[in-house]
Amino acid sequence: xDKVVQSPLSLVVHEGDTVxxxxxYEVTNFRSLLWYKQEKKAPTFLFMLTSSGIEKKSGRxxxxxxxxxxxxxxxITATQTGDxxxxxxxxxPAGNNRKLIWGxxxxxxxxx
Amino acid sequence: DTAVSQTPKYLVTQMGxxxxxxxxxxxxxxxxxxxxxxxxxxLKIMFSYNNKELIINETVPNxxxxxxxxxxxxxxxxxxxxxxxxxxxxxxxxxxxxxxxxFGEGSRLTVL
Numbered sequence: 001x002d003k004v005v006q007s008p009l010s011l012v013v014h015e016g017d018t019v020x021x022x023x024x025y026e027v028t029n030f031r032s033l034l035w036y037k038q039e040k041k042a043p044t045f046l047f048m049l050t051s052s053g054i055e056k057k058s059g060r061x062x063x064x065x066x067x068x069x070x071x072x073x074x075x076i077t078a079t080q081t082g083d084x085x086x087x088x089x090x091x092x093p094a095g096n097n098r099k100l101i102w103g104x105x106x107x108x109x110x111x112x
Numbered sequence: 113d114t115a116v117s118q119t120p121k122y123l124v125t126q127m128g129x130x131x132x133x134x135x136x137x138x139x140x141x142x143x144x145x146x147x148x149x150x151x152x153x154x155l156k157i158m159f160s161y162n163n164k165e166l167i168i169n170e171t172v173p174n175x176x177x178x179x180x181x182x183x184x185x186x187x188x189x190x191x192x193x194x195x196x197x198x199x200x201x202x203x204x205x206x207x208x209x210x211x212x213x214x215f216g217e218g219s220r221l222t223v224l
Contacts, residue, residue, distance in 0.1 A: 032211050042116075042202060042215035043155070086153055092211030098143055099168050100211055102155045 002027045006089050006103035014111050017079050021106045023089030024071040031094040033065055033072050038086045038105070046074070046087075079110045115139050118203045118216035125193055126224055132189045133219045135203030143167075144186040145213065146178060147202040155202070161186055193223045 007022045025033065032050045036043035047056040049065035049072060056063050060079075065072045076083055086107050090100040116137045125131055137144060145168070146158040160168035161180040175191040186203060203216040 034211050034213075038153075041217045043213075045212055045214070048212055088155065090211065098145075098160055098162070098206070098208075098211075099157055100213070104152075104154055107153075 002091075002093070002101045004089055004091050004101050004103040006087075006106050008106060009104065010107040010109070012109045012111065013079055015080060017110075018075065018077045019079060019108065021074040021076075021087050021089075021108070022071060023074070023103055025089075025091045025101070026070065027091045027093055027101055029094040030067065031092045034090045034092065034100070035063055035072070035074050036088040036090065038088060039084075043088055076108075079108075081110050081112055084108060084110045114216075116203055116205055116214050116216040118201075118219050120219060121217060122220050122222075124222045124224065127193055127195060129193050130189070130191045131193060131221070132187055133201055133203075133221075135186045135188075135216055137184055137203075137205040137214070137216075139205055139207075139214060141205035141207045141214070142183055143206045143208065144180065144183070145204040145206075146186065146188050147204060147215075149200045149202060149218070151199075159186075159188075190221075193221075195223050197221060198223045 004025045035046040047063045052067040060077045063074045086105040088105045089103040118135045143162045145160045148156045159178040164180045177189045180186045200218040202218045204213040
């Protein structure tokens, strides 16, 4: 059965710390891996990764995919309280199947 | 202009009632989804439509009936509401099976 596993489930850090969130997957016919951030309302899209070893970067956030070892990491440097959120990882299978396989998320709390 | 908009944002109702949630997207996407997010924050796909055709129909009680009058609109009707239906229901849209979903702000349903 296809699955996506995120770790840790929750994390508490202080402002300024660097965090690494993990996402491993077992999915047949992989197409892409996606990261989302969910604060109080809707999940918002962060990154989509399709190729191994190519880092995607947006400000203090970056992500990389390893298709051989079947995982991705999301790094956040110099964390701020506004980074507090649930970070969701999902995998999109190839083909006409539009059903994303979601992880349970990592709840990040950044304390001042 | 809100890209994916849902109404109502909040819904409080009694067990046994029937209610509807509406969703509209102005992104020109061809695929729309309903997700349910329970108190543990896990996102569970319920339905998906591609160009008005139902393409994902997960194991959901048949009290839930989606309708897509056109590719920009997707509604969810729920009959005979039960306590366990209390959750946040998210509408989302995407272009094809890319996986980059855009979510609405959610409709929080509370069944008393």
